[in-house]
Amino acid sequence: MAVLVKKVELNWLDRTYVWPVLVGMAITMKHFLRQITTRSSRRFTIPYPDRKRATAEGYRGLHELKRFEDGSIKCVACFMCAEACPARCITIEAEEYGDINKTQGFEEKRPSVFRIDMLRCIYCAMCEEACPKDAIWLRTDYEQASYDRLSMKFGKWDLMNTYADQDGKPRITGDPTPTVPRPPVEG
């Protein structure tokens, strides 16, 4: 298929080339003056590590595992997120902790291991949608980098503390209710 090239008729002023260049120089000077008189906070470029852009609402950043006020995890280890995850990056191992849960009254299952491989994760937030307990959500942090693969595997306590400093919550490293092994079933 032949391409039709449109030839532009230039008037005599444009043919001199001098005038269009002057017009162009006026444009560049306008940009120059505007940029040089603009405060650096109002320029298009955000000087990134010094200043960070506010993430939009609904941004899918680093995950957080939510907790109750007493510090116990909201997750009930139902595996819904692991099933929903298209990247298969969530590993959960469930545990039972005591016959009657004194802290919340109705839950008796929680993850002993909750691991997300951040190198696999595609930040689609399907886990957040799948979660029946709203125990996992994707928030604003987008700076995940490390020197080795192992530190990109976020464990249960990493995930519960991802936004602890930002929210002013204490960092937690243990469940408030200790794991009580069930007595072995007789017979």
Added chain:
Amino acid sequence: MESLSSLLHLMPETFWMIVKVLIVFVGTLTLAALLTWAERRGSAMIQDRIGPNRALLFGRWRLLGLPQLAADGIKFFLKEDLVPAEASRTLFWLAPVLAFVPAVMGFAVIPFGRSFAQGGHHYHLSLLDPGNGMGMLYPLAVGAVAVYGILTASWSSNNKWAILGGMRSAAQMVSYETAMGLAVVAVFMRTGGYDPQQIIAAQGVWNVLPQFPGFLVFFTCMFAETNRLPFDFAEGESEIVAGFHTEYGSMKFALLQLSEYLHLVTAAALIVTLYFGGWRIPGLAEPPVLLSVAAFAVKLLFFCWVFIWVRWTVPRFRFDQLMFLGWKVMLPLGLANLLLQAWLMHGGA
């Protein structure tokens, strides 16, 4: 002046010469270095960017990105100095010097201030005193030699792109030198001499007004002469990688780059001297010496900025367009200007 020179056990003439050499060399080299900064920051501003601002002085002061100069300098010094295996070693080493030396030399006859008399001595603010017999022919001749640096660099690199760049640069230089010569001849003609002091003294009205076509030709040719956009065919990143300095690295590259900016300074000085009255200030017949130096500096800086400004406005020409412009526009325009000036000198009738 006298007492200072006697303090150093020097003849006043010798002392004055040393002072002038220091002023000119340190001044132009500093200006060339600062221009690289102005180029990067200025282009950034023109393109709504920010430009280099990450290098900090002592890890603290940002100074509008000026520490970048020092950082670059240190980097260039410490980089490994590679010579391609198939390159002609001697010429490869010689080329940056060949490019750099004429670039520094060009400034020698440019008067950067009004001459003055003190204690029975005449002091001229140019490296070579007026009446040296070379006058403005000297910077033009030296400027023409500068292309040998580029040619040597491109030939000795033994690299296709470098050769292409060098060839294009040589062809461009030849095409534009003629037109430039014609424009300058018109100035000499109207002045009645080619000494820079004479040319400046004759510019009661700056030459740019009566000789506007000549100025246009000279100005354009200066872009070709300094190998700057829109005529930087020696480099031409989009077509031939980096052109003549494709194979160059470390301090040799820095020298080539610095000589380009020195050319820019010299070109700006030539434009100012030939067409914008050198150190003259309109309305002031005999400005104070310092004021005249300041006037020259302001004009010089303005034209340096214009070089940068044009670079970031006009895209590169195609090579045939360059040749067309050189031979079919600039040369006739220069000739027409020459004839016009001759006719005006004859009496205009």
